[in-house]
Amino acid sequence: MMADDKSxxxxxxxxxxxALQSGKIQEAVKFYSQAIQLDPQNHVLYSNRSAAYAKLGDYEKALxxxxxxxxxxxxxxxxxxxxxxxxxxxxxxxxxxNTYEQGLKLDPNNQQLKDGLRDCEINLDKEKGLENPFAMPGVMDKLATDPRTKDMMKDPSYVSTxxxxQKNPGLLGSKLNDPRVMTSLSVLLGVNLMTADDAGPMEPPSTSTRNSKPTSSKKKTEPEPMETDxxxxxxxxxxxxxxxGNEAYKKKDFENAIEYYNKAIELDGTNVTFLTxxxxxxxxxxxxDECIKICEKAVEVGxxxxxxxxxxxxxxxxxxxxxxxxDDLPSAIEYFNKSLAEHRTSDVLKKLTHIEKMAKEKERLAYIDPEKSLEEKNKGNEFFQSGDFPKALKCYTEAIKRNPDDAKLYSNRAACYMKLxxxxxxxxxxxxxxxxxxTFVKGYTRKGGILLALKEPSKAMVAYQKAIELDPKNQEAQSGYQKCIMAQSDDPEEVRKRAMQNPEVQQIMTxxxxxxxxxxxxxxPSALKEHLKNPEIAAKIQKLIDVGLIALR
Known part of the structure; x- marks a missing residue:
């Protein structure tokens, strides 16, 4: 690289x-990208652009x-x-x-790395139990033997649900109104989702209140019974x-249970347990709604x-x-978090993590709108044709969020990425x-074009071949295939020079x-067959073939 380019x-x-400091993030990305073109081995430039992309919310590029x-x-x-x-x-x-830990090996006192590692550990702890409970081993046997669900297994519609x-956990959010599904979750997760962990007798009044008097320092081998004198x-x-009231509750005699609890509250309005x-x-x-109202009163009294x-x-x-x-998931998340702030339990943590996942999926599904996706796609096409590729990229990205199953949208955005x-x-x-x-031919031809730009003609040739199989008369595919042949037959010295610029190739050759x-x-040459039995060596040889350094006859 010329000294002038570096300057x-x-x-x-x-x-x-x-630009980054003044909040002009797009401009910052533009400047850093131009600098990288002039000085592609400058690690600071990539680091700065990574920060800019993160501020834009484009975390894939930041990564x-x-x-x-x-x-x-x-x-x-x-x-x-x-x-x-x-x-x-x-x-x-x-x-x-793992990344933060690698960084801390180099700089053990780096506060950013320490903070990042701590946040990761918190999130990993929070994610425990996020697996699909219906995909766990032995689900059908467990449901068939548990008293709460064994009779349901005789119903074909329940088994079908x-x-x-099991196949699609994303359906769970739409099934939460089905009491059979909630009962099944209770069985599989080991927590009582149907009765808010109050299926049996209610909890006794707590003797461990915040303003309780200090107990005797005498050592006890068993819990001390509640003093009633x-x-x-x-x-x-x-x-x-x-x-x-507890006895009536267990018999599902709810009207009498409420009457007894009301009498208890009249005599002792400070006991939160009566309210809960x-x-x-x-x-x-x-x-x-009444349940929520009473619990809010319980918190106030507490x-x-x-x-x-x-x-x-x-x-x-x-x-x-x-x-x-x-089905008010945001409010459920809010109050489960409040519960955990008071006292952390695994049951509430499991509920919270599952609901957060369901809420996120529900939000994603609610955002899908094919009509708005088409509007964004058309806007993107206009920006693309006028040469404003960043705006086109933004529109195509929004279109994908609105309709993530439309293959053509990804092809359009790929075209923007090529231009950029x-x-x-x-x-x-x-x-x-x-x-x-x-079966979408454009996907293969676009892939071939990108691979050619990345100096990987052998891989590009495979993509163009697939496009020709789907549409033998496709001119773009045929032209691309010919370019691959020409790229692979370049001057050997030029091929070698280009290949040796690749860090992976340099590592292999040294x-x-x-x-x-x-x-x-x-x-x-017959020794090759033996070496190819080793997957690691085979991969390295294939890389040398891909870049044109060696050829097998």
Whole structure:
């Protein structure tokens, strides 16, 4: 690279930094991209552009630049911070955690890396239990033997529903109103989703309140029974009414249960448990609004009387369960988080993580609108034809969000990426296009064009061949195929020079073991067959073939 180019790249980097600091993110990306074209081995440029892409919310590009930063400068801790942040934004927390740990090996005191690692660990902990419970081993046997679901297994419609959920967990959000599905989740998850963990007798009054008197320091080998001698007659009677309410609740005699709980509350209005038990009855009756109202009162009373954290957590969790039954997932998430803030339990954490996943999927599905997708696609086409590729890219991306199953949209966005020289992202879109519609010829020709631009003519030839199979008269495919042939028959010295610019090829060619293998292949071609049995060696030989350094006859 010429010294002048390096100087220009530095100037462009400075301009990019100014734009980034002033909030002109698109301009910053433009400056950094121009600088990279002049100085493609400058790791700082990729790092800065990664930060800019992250601010734009384009985390895939931010990750790509983070990868390039680490690849060029593997001993620079900042690169791992960029890569880890992009992975975290993409919810790839395990990979992000590993990346941050790699960076901390280089710079153990780096606060950004420490903070990133801590956030990843929190999110990983939160994600535990996100697997599809209906896809676990032995689901049918478990449902067939559990008393709550065994009779349901005789119903073909129920069995059909479970089988559908096994294949497609995304259906779960639409099935939550089916009490059979909620009962099944209770069985599979080991938590009682139907009655907000109050299916049996209600909890006894807590003696571990925040304002309780210090207990004796004498060591106890067993839990100390609740002292009743100092309890007032009214409170004793209230406890009796509560126990009667519990018995009525277990018999599903809800009207009497409510009456007993009301009597208990009249005698002792400071006991939060009486209120939460009463709320559980309304939950069972399906009166979720009343359940929420009573639980809110329970929290208010609990705050006034400094009730135990666990009691308040249960009240918040019951509100969350009620909102879940009302299909108000945002409110359910809010109250499950409030419950966890008071007291962290695995049951509530499992419910929260499942609901957050369902809410996210519900939001994604609600956003789908083929008509609006078409509008964005048409806007994108206009911008593309006028040469405004960044705006076209934005429109196509929005169109994909509105209709993610339209293969042609990915093809259109791939064309934008080609114009912007973002070949790896364009290639990914081509793969998605082909996955959605394996018969769409344009997907293969566009893929071939990107692979040619990436100097991989042998792979491009495969893509063009597939396009010709689908449409033998396709001129673009035939022309592309001919370009591949010409690219592979370039001047050998030029081929070698171009190939040796590839870091992966450089690594292969400087490996003493590989050089020995290549010499053996020249002296004894039959030795190749034996070497190809090793997958790692076979992959390296294929890479050398792809770049035109060697040819097999």
């Amino acid at each position: 220009k790249a530095e100037s462009l980097k400075v301009e990019g930094n100014k 790509e630049d983070g990868n390039n930063t680490v690849k060029i400068k593997p001993d620079w801790a900042k690169g791992y911070s960029r890569k880890g942040a992009a992975l975290s934004f993409l919810s790839r927390y395990e990979e992000a955690k 479970i089988q559908a959920l 100092d309890i007032t007659p009214d409170k004793k009677k209230a406890i009796e009414f509560k126990e009667q 038990n009463k709320a559980a009855v309304y939950f069972e009756k399906g009166d979720f 705050r006034e009387n400094r009730a135990d954290f666990k009691v308040l957590a249960k009240a918040f969790a019951r509100i969350g369960n009620a909102y879940m039954k009302k 020289a973002e070949f790896s992202l364009g290639l990914k879109d081509c793969e998605d296009c082909i996955r959605l519609d394996p 490996d003493p073991a590989m050089r020995l293998i290549l010499e053996q292949m020249q002296e004894n």
